[in-house]
Amino acid sequence: MSWYRSKVERDLARWQSAGWVSEDGASAIRAEIAARKPVLSAAGVLAVLGAVLFGFAVVSFVAANWDEMSKLARLLLLMGALWGCYAGAGWLFVRGLPAFAHAAVLAGVAVFGASIMLVAQMYHMDGSSPAAVLLWALGALLAAGLVRSTPALAAAFVLLAVWSGWERGLSGTAHGVFLLPWATAAAVAAWLRWRPGLHLAALSLAAWIVPLGYLIRDRHGHWLVAAVGIAAALVAVAAAPQIDRHIRASRPVFAYAVAVAFAGLFIMQFLDDLVDPRTVELTLGRFIALAAVTLALLVAAMFWALHTDNRGALWIAYIAFAVEIFAIYVRMLGTLLNTSLFFLVAALIVSALAWAAYRLHQHQMAVASGARGAAA
């Protein structure tokens, strides 16, 4: 039984005994929930795991570089596996087993990647590995778009992130080209209306933006990262109805934007001057200003998250707040404030927050009871 079902079951029992829900109503609700298709089925999950294991088997077959077989025979074997996977997927779709069919598509994508590696190995190709990963990612993206395969789309996001990280490691540049295939993959996720895919899109974009500060503006572009995060958060707040009209994404966008903004601000405060202390002078005034901006931003994010019932953003803001306070503490230790003064300041801030949250809650309760009174 799913978490949601057991929760509704408990609530229904309570509501029924209170007389708010009739016997018929309760059984209708139960029937509706029971008829819903589960998001994740054990069979589907296991099938995808099986596909991943199959992929590893093929890759290690390639890695073993079996010299008993000619190049052509090895290549034909992998081509056979590739076509076999997609043919198997088609057969499973026709049989009405989409979960297994999608696992077969994922296996096909894995075989495609293994084949790229095999060709590279057969001809002693070197130095083009990020390009090979990009090729693999595009193959996965094609499968995702044409066959509407969500596992292939997930693979594409992961591979694109690996490709970009690798290219950045080799070239030390921002690698803006990443945005092109990323946007395509994000569009596919939106078109398939696959929410985990949108989360993957946001995650991979955030993972691309945050290190950007080290790659632009002579390795000190972190303010730009923070600015992008803050701007995205403001857009998510200001244009929430417009965004949600197309796809309900304003709340997760806000959460990711807060995380990106915090990452940029955190690097500016605590890591930027570690890279090359000579090029950045982090004066005390600047540090305090940055810390104040960060804490203000996080408190504002918490309030907005509470106001909009945005659990993800609330958790991110809470965790970021704790990390920020701890980092300030470590930085200030033995230099400026003594320990007890620090804890006093932190305690005052948190108590003020708790008080503000309590007032907000009371205000909401008052509004809710007022509305109920008006309805009655």
Next chain:
Amino acid sequence: MTTVRSTWLALAAVALAQTAVLADMVIDRVRLVATGREIVLAIIPVDPRDLLKGDYVRLSFEISRLPTGLLGGAPPPKADAPFYVTLEKKPDGSWSAVKITQRFPQDAGGDRVAVKGRLQLGSWSDSYVWPRYGIESYFVPQGHGLQLEALARDKKLAVLVAVDKAGEAAIKGLIVDGKLQYEEPLF
């Protein structure tokens, strides 16, 4: 019925496209190895292992470290940006670098061959650059890496490299004590 057909069509399109990509990779390499100009480069192998691709010997050449003087006063190329190293054939049959240029050199041909190289981040200093040409990995069957390493200790190893008109390089075979030992089959 149309959905069944479109599913099959989509799957076939994916399989075809992916096969085409792989075929293109193979054909490109075969063309390069078959038609490229042959040069011989002496090697110094070391033996790491690629997690995904299996055992391979990491090859290092004389031209893997070049004095910055070959740039002719130009700044070193940007990381990951292609440039060209002009090699000249010496009377003893070996090839050595004579200049580094950003563009493909006009005087390639005859006793001169231009090879495309790239610099990784941080692989240059005031006096040297350490280019890579895409011919630094020699894949061997599992467990044969040490054998090759032993060979390299006792004998003089060199690789036969094919270079095409655009400066792209590919390993064509392995030369032990001046004799072509393994010639890579095209297929």
